Each structure stands twice: as structure tokens, then as C-alpha cells.
Amino acid sequence: ARKGSRSIGVLAPFFTQPSFTERLSGISATLAHSPYELVIYSVDSAARRDGYLNSLAVTRRLDGLIVISLEFEDRLVQRLIERRLETVVIEFYHRDLSSITINDEAGGRIVAEYLVARGHRRFGFVGDTDLPDYAIYPSDRRLQGFRRALEEAGLHLADEQIALAPHGLEQARQQAHRLLDLPEPPTAIFAASDTQALGVLKAARERGVAVPEQLAVVGFDDLEIADYVGLTTVRQHLKESGRIAVELLLSRLADRSRPVQHVELPLTLVRRFTA
Amino acid sequence: ARKGSRSIGVLAPFFTQPSFTERLSGISATLAHSPYELVIYSVDSAARRDGYLNSLAVTRRLDGLIVISLEFEDRLVQRLIERRLETVVIEFYHRDLSSITINDEAGGRIVAEYLVARGHRRFGFVGDTDLPDYAIYPSDRRLQGFRRALEEAGLHLADEQIALAPHGLEQARQQAHRLLDLPEPPTAIFAASDTQALGVLKAARERGVAVPEQLAVVGFDDLEIADYVGLTTVRQHLKESGRIAVELLLSRLADRSRPVQHVELPLTLVRRFTA
Structure with a gap:
């Protein structure tokens, strides 16, 4: 902290992605409104x-630290604790640190169950690949939950129905075209994020594929733009995760005897117009 | 900087707005790919x-500093120079610092001339108010250029045709409804940012007002989402402004004898489907 000032640090990768923002x-x-x-x-490497x-x-430059979407070794966790740098982690779990997580696998499962209940039998998934080694990527876990729930319903998601690309609207748009070019194209696509769902919607628009009549599209995050475009998506309370992280941090800074807390935030399917 | 590491600092307000991101x-x-x-x-007060x-x-913690959208006193500029903290400013001009700016007034003018040439005679403007005292807000300058160019064309933008609210899609949506409720509603609305233009488009959709047939909408920024929704807007090369800031900083860090540079980035009207 500057002399006489107090500081909270945030350690984050990809800080320009909407979900981080x-x-x-x-x-x-x-x-x-705090002091x-x-x-x-910004973290761009391990x-x-x-x-x-x-x-x-x-360095004692910070009073508290919030770490977003980074996994790190137990040795480093213990070091933070020994040096008494109060730390809260988001999207990562460690027994000894307060944490805020969601159950990504359950999120994928919610989407599968919703789409199966609406009569869909042929699916596609658009998610992330080529991810760097230093961060946490929920895309794979969302896919796992989605795939398992489909299997439990007697349905199969083949490898060619899984389209992975580096994160981004444009990359997702290209992957959606690939899925829609399959001999038996999906009638429903689950995208691992709202940004990627926008890419899928754009591909559908470009081909004149009617959403949701010919293609159902479900995203993940519930960004402000999801409401704007009428996207059906899984809400994960992103702003609230940041707010709770600060509250957990400040409460432990005020009273170090308080126990760490592990908060799991609920996921809700928000039904709008795309599925 | 951490021991053995080198750091560039960014000082910015509103860092969660899309244009800052x-x-x-x-x-x-x-x-x-630099060291x-x-x-x-994050700046939230003067x-x-x-x-x-x-x-x-x-503190010598930083090797270089980029200041975004903050105006500050000459005394502080001189202090940065005396202490040899190499600094580049974006959206602010000072003779003694390298800067990256656009001409916001010219941007407003471009929009007015475009809309007048397309036959519009009744206009509305949706922009920002209740802005904090520590930052730079281009909304007013865009309005000035817009208003002056309309006046030069013999057209008048009355006070009731100017709808200002705190920045945001939802607030802009409400302001657009107010404009469309006027006895003689505008046939064209200029929004001070793409985010606000999205709010205007949402209001039009809610009322069944056809865009662009009954209402033309022009934004400002050219965010990725502008392309996605087909928004006609003024492109201001936001990513490029960050890139140039780093390049100017690194070139002066490598050779302090180089002169400061003042870069003005061009503005272009990107015509899509809303005007």
C-alpha cells in the first residue's frame, strides 16, 4: 500500500474477458466506499x-488479496498464510483459504436436462481449447457435466459434435458453422460461455437457421448482453462473486479469528428466447 | 516492480466499462511478450x-505509466517528469507527455453530417450526466460537435431533445423512451457510446419502432458488440490506442532522448444497419 493508504490486490488472468470484468x-x-x-x-504466465x-x-504492500481463476500449489497457499496475507480465491478451492466457487459440472448437467426435456436428441458443444497452463478453465467441466447427463438419458455426444477453439465470439462462430455442416447437424448447441453463444447465434443468422425453431442455443454466465439479445443461459452471479470475495476479505481483516468460508454460488437456467 | 521484475502501471477510472476493457x-x-x-x-476519486x-x-515501483481518461494538474505532470517516471496519457493532452487522443467534437460532427445527408431533420441525443469530477467524459464534447454541425445545417437541437443519464444500457433505454414520447419524436438518435446505443435499440424494439425505417440509431466506439448487432457507429480504434500507448512508452524507455509524441487517431463512420 502507499504510505498511509490501504490496498486490496486482485490477481487475475484474461482480465479483459467479460466474465472477469x-x-x-x-x-x-x-x-x-471503503478505505x-x-x-x-495481470497474470499471463505460470x-x-x-x-x-x-x-x-x-512485500507487505497489500492488506488483502483476491485471486481469480488461478490454481496454485499448496506450498504457495501456506506461504500466504504464514506471511498473514489474507487471501480469498474465486473459481479455485483450497481448504485453508476462503473461496467462492460454482459447480461447473452441475451447470453442464442443467443444460443437458433442459434440452432433453424439450425433445432434443442431436447436440453440439462449443467450448475452449489451447488454453494456457496457468489458469482454470471451466469449459471442460461444463462439457463433462453436459456429456454425462446426456449419457444418463441414453444419448451420446460424439467427438465430432464437440467443437473447441480458442476463446472468442469469432472462433465460436466458425466452430458453429462446422457443427452445422455435419451430415446430421445438431438441433441444440450448448456454448461454454455467453460470448461463444453469441458466435453460435451469428453463425445461425448467417445460414438462415431459425433460432430456436431449427436450432436451440444455450450459453453460460448470464452477462448483461445475454439479456439484451434474449439468450437462454446459465446464470452464475459473476458480480456477486466479486462482492462476496470483498466481504469475506474485509470480515477476516477486521477479525482474524473468524474461520475461512467456502461459498458455493447457485446456478440457474434463465430461459429467454433461444432455447 | 518486484525485485528483478519490471512493471508498467495503468491508472484508470471506470475500468469495467467496455471501452476501457x-x-x-x-x-x-x-x-x-515483453519482460x-x-x-x-483503479481510480474512483480525485x-x-x-x-x-x-x-x-x-516509489520507483514502476518503470512506466499509462494514464487513461484522467485529467490532472500541471504540477503533477512536472513531478512525473522530474522523477523520471515515463508516462503516456490516453484521452488527455499535455504538451510535455506523449498522448493518444481523438477529436470527440469532430466525431459528433461526422454523425450530424451523415444523418442530415440522409434526410433527417428531427434528432435526439443520449449521453452521460452525473459524472464524477476526477475523470474525462467525452460525451459532452461529442454532443457539442453534433449540435454545432446541426446548427450549421440550419437545424436546431433543443434542450428537450438531449437526454442525459448516468452511463449504462438501462439508463439509455429509459432516456430513449423519453425522447420517443416527445410530441414530435426524433427520427434519428445519436448515442454517446455503443452501450448507450444498445439501450436506444432496446427501447425501439419495445415500442415496435422499426430501425432504421422509423428511427435511425448511431453509436460511438465500435465495440465488438456493435458489429454483432449491426450498429452504425463511429469507430475510434480503442485497442489500437492501448497498443500505441505501450509502443510509445517502450520506445522512450529504450531511449530517453526521443521526443514525446502526440498521436491523434482517426474517427470513421462505420455504416451498418441501424442508420
């Missing part, structure tokens, strides 16, 4: 992640 | 802005 806006809105400054450290965790623990 | 993504992509870490300091500028100049 929403978490950050929950963090910054909650800190706005704490907000400093964000070396930087570990470098920051090592150094922030000792 | 796009600038940041230009900054982070350009720094990704520099990226640290973002006191924090000045506190950071004062302290970052002396």
Missing part, C-alpha cells in the same frame, strides 16, 4: 502467477 | 488519482 466490477463497487485502494495484477504470489506475500 | 486488452496484448508486468490502479500520481512518481 463483471467479477471485477463487483469487487470495485464493493470497495468503492481500500484496488490494484490489479511464472508471473507464482512470482506474484511469492512476492506479494512478503 | 478494449483499451486494456490492447495494452495487455502488446505487453504480453514487463502489468499492474492496474484524491486517489492525485495520491497515486504523487506516490507512483517516487
